Amino acid sequence: MSILFSGRVSSGATTRKVGVGRRFFMFWVNHVRQALFSLGELWRTPSASILTIGVLGVSLTLPATLHLLVKNVQQVSDSFTQAAEISLFIREGVSDTQISSLHKILQADQDIARVTHISKQQALAEFAQVSGFGSALNYLTDNPLPDVLLILPKNTSADSARQLMARLSKERIVEFGKLDIDWLTRLDAIVSLLRQAVLIIAVLLLGAVLLIIGNTIRLSIMSKKDEIEVMKLVGATDAFIQRPFLYSGIWYGVFGGLLAFLIVETMLWWLQGAIVSVTSLYESEFHLMALSMAEFLSLMLLAILLGLSGSYLSVRRHISAIEPTGP
Amino acid sequence: MLEFDQVSKSYAGGFVALDRVSFKLEKGEMAFLTGHSGAGKSTLLKLISLIERPSVGRVLINDVDLSRIRRPLIPYVRRDIGIIFQNHRLLMNHTVFDNVALPLVIEGFSGKDMVKRVHAALDKVGLLDKVRCLPQTLSGGEQQRVGIARAVVNKPPLLLADEPTGNLDPDLSKDIMRVFEAFNQVGVSVLVATHDLGLVARMKYRTLTLKQGKMINDGLLQYQEDPL
Ligand SMILES: Nc1ncnc2c1ncn2[C@@H]1O[C@H](COP(=O)(O)OP(=O)(O)OP(=O)(O)O)[C@@H](O)[C@H]1O
Numbered sequence: 001m002s003i004l005f006s007g008r009v010s011s012g013a014t015t016r017k018v019g020v021g022r023r024f025f026m027f028w029v030n031h032v033r034q035a036l037f038s039l040g041e042l043w044r045t046p047s048a049s050i051l052t053i054g055v056l057g058v059s060l061t062l063p064a065t066l067h068l069l070v071k072n073v074q075q076v077s078d079s080f081t082q083a084a085e086i087s088l089f090i091r092e093g094v095s096d097t098q099i100s101s102l103h104k105i106l107q108a109d110q111d112i113a114r115v116t117h118i119s120k121q122q123a124l125a126e127f128a129q130v131s132g133f134g135s136a137l138n139y140l141t142d143n144p145l146p147d148v149l150l151i152l153p154k155n156t157s158a159d160s161a162r163q164l165m166a167r168l169s170k171e172r173i174v175e176f177g178k179l180d181i182d183w184l185t186r187l188d189a190i191v192s193l194l195r196q197a198v199l200i201i202a203v204l205l206l207g208a209v210l211l212i213i214g215n216t217i218r219l220s221i222m223s224k225k226d227e228i229e230v231m232k233l234v235g236a237t238d239a240f241i242q243r244p245f246l247y248s249g250i251w252y253g254v255f256g257g258l259l260a261f262l263i264v265e266t267m268l269w270w271l272q273g274a275i276v277s278v279t280s281l282y283e284s285e286f287h288l289m290a291l292s293m294a295e296f297l298s299l300m301l302l303a304i305l306l307g308l309s310g311s312y313l314s315v316r317r318h319i320s321a322i323e324p325t326g327p
Numbered sequence: 328m329l330e331f332d333q334v335s336k337s338y339a340g341g342f343v344a345l346d347r348v349s350f351k352l353e354k355g356e357m358a359f360l361t362g363h364s365g366a367g368k369s370t371l372l373k374l375i376s377l378i379e380r381p382s383v384g385r386v387l388i389n390d391v392d393l394s395r396i397r398r399p400l401i402p403y404v405r406r407d408i409g410i411i412f413q414n415h416r417l418l419m420n421h422t423v424f425d426n427v428a429l430p431l432v433i434e435g436f437s438g439k440d441m442v443k444r445v446h447a448a449l450d451k452v453g454l455l456d457k458v459r460c461l462p463q464t465l466s467g468g469e470q471q472r473v474g475i476a477r478a479v480v481n482k483p484p485l486l487l488a489d490e491p492t493g494n495l496d497p498d499l500s501k502d503i504m505r506v507f508e509a510f511n512q513v514g515v516s517v518l519v520a521t522h523d524l525g526l527v528a529r530m531k532y533r534t535l536t537l538k539q540g541k542m543i544n545d546g547l548l549q550y551q552e553d554p555l
Pocket residue numbers: 338339342343344362363364365366367368369370371413
């Protein structure tokens with residue numbers, strides 16, 4: 001409906017009687033058509049598009065890889081949490097019979113999977129061997145090392161291992177118990193540090209991506225300045241002119257996301273061989289975790305959102321700034 | 328329908344392009360706008376199509392003061408005004424069809440309806456055989472006519488033309504003027520800015536003459552007695 005000329009009907013949809021269903025259908029047909037048209041535009045200016053898609057892809061690869069790294073380290077640290085072993089240090093001057101009776105009692109304990117006794121003599125011999133002090137230790141008048149009982153809990157989670165240790169430490173002949181899970185807490189700390197680093201790097205990179213996409217769209221707006229002026233002169237709204245540029249942004253996102261996915265997959269495939277040879281040495285069941293479907297979809301969604309918002313920021317600023325000049 | 332009320336326009340730098348211009352164009356009226364180069368013809372048309380805003384005075388269409396039209400509504404006003412530009416302003420890397428269809432696409436036309444209208448408009452300017460051409464492959468006069476087809480394709484109630492016959496030979500100029508007359512006969516108001524005084528004198532329409540931004544003549548142009 002016209003503002004100045006009452007009664008002038010000039011919209012394509014209102015001149016004909018069109019049903020709601022058909023109009024809804026046409027709405028989507030139009031959007032698909034424009035999306036395909038924008039795809040064609042990208043195809044026609046390949047150098048600029050490829051550069052932008054490349055930057056977007058590589059920029060998304062880094063956070064995605066770091067995310068995978070964190071995920072895999074997490075898997076490793078989870079598997080090690082299952083390896084908590086308790087060392088019970090026996091008091092000075094306790095007789096061997098007392099120790100072996102405790103050994104028997106503990107072997108019968110419900111919560112304990114295995115008990116190993118390392119006598120002071122064994123410990124000293126082992127120490128002499130690994131430390132390299134060897135003959136120097138002969139000068140010691142008596143053995144300073146205690147007897148040790150190594151306990152492998154049935155339930156090897158960190159918490160129950162800690163409880164078990166507290167209980168066993170109360171035994172009369174036990175000096176103190178030690179649960180070697182400090183390094184696990186440290187690993188956890190490192191993982192969470194890594195995760196924060198990933199977040200920061202991701203935010204920085206994504207900011208850069210936003211600027212790059214915005215700039216590409218800006219250049220393409222500038223190169224179409226004359227065309228945009230003409231469109232404004234014949235009555236196109238900013239929204240109408242914006243649409244193809246927004247679609248370009250979406251396409252950048254789609255292709256950039258796919259590129260990042262391909263790079264990550266290639267990298268995993270490359271590393272897989274190396275990792276298999278390492279893990280087989282450790283007899284570990286570790287295998288590299290790839291991107292899950294949900295992660296792939298979020299990667300794509302993120303890429304598309306970046307493309308769309310990058311172009312939106314640019315389009316908002318630059319299209320309204322173009323004013324047509326004269327007939 | 329179109330009314331200028333004591334309109335002045337000075338450009339940045341203080342140059343006065345229009346000086347207290349007043350006139351009225353009735354609904355269904357056809358008029359010429361003449362004057363020397365630099366007299367302010369294009370400026371006057373720019374004020375109507377909201378490309379420029381007047382410094383002083385009011386421009387009204389159907390009693391709506393154009394200064395009250397806010398920026399987001401400008402496109403809708405332009406859809407009611409067919410404009411033929413002095414320098415064609417075609418989309419150079421789109422076909423003639425796309426160029427002419429542009430105003431229709433903007434207004435949401437599609438399919439057969441759109442094609443029919445585009446062909447009708449191109450037929451009026453005698454370019455139906457060039458539908459699939461790119462503007463570069465057309466002569467200056469043909470490009471001008473594509474611009475005319477684009478201006479009339481959505482049947483606007485007001486038609487502005489800036490030198491529409493600038494690149495055309497006398498015969499073609501006459502044909503184009505006939506196109507404008509045909510539009511005028513179905514109730515469209517037409518305002519044509521032109522240098523072609525011979526043509527203006529022959530056509531016997533109301534003529535507005537500008538000289539250094541001032542309206543010095545409003546009525547039939549006596550070409551022989553009052554050469555510009
Ligand atoms: N954007 C602008 N900024 C400053 N001065 C301008 C601008 N546009 C036009 N002018 C000046 O205003 C005067 C009138 O210009 P206008 O384009 O209206 O003339 P015209 O009558 O259309 O001339 P022509 O027949 O050559 O097209 C000219 O002297 C021109 O220099």
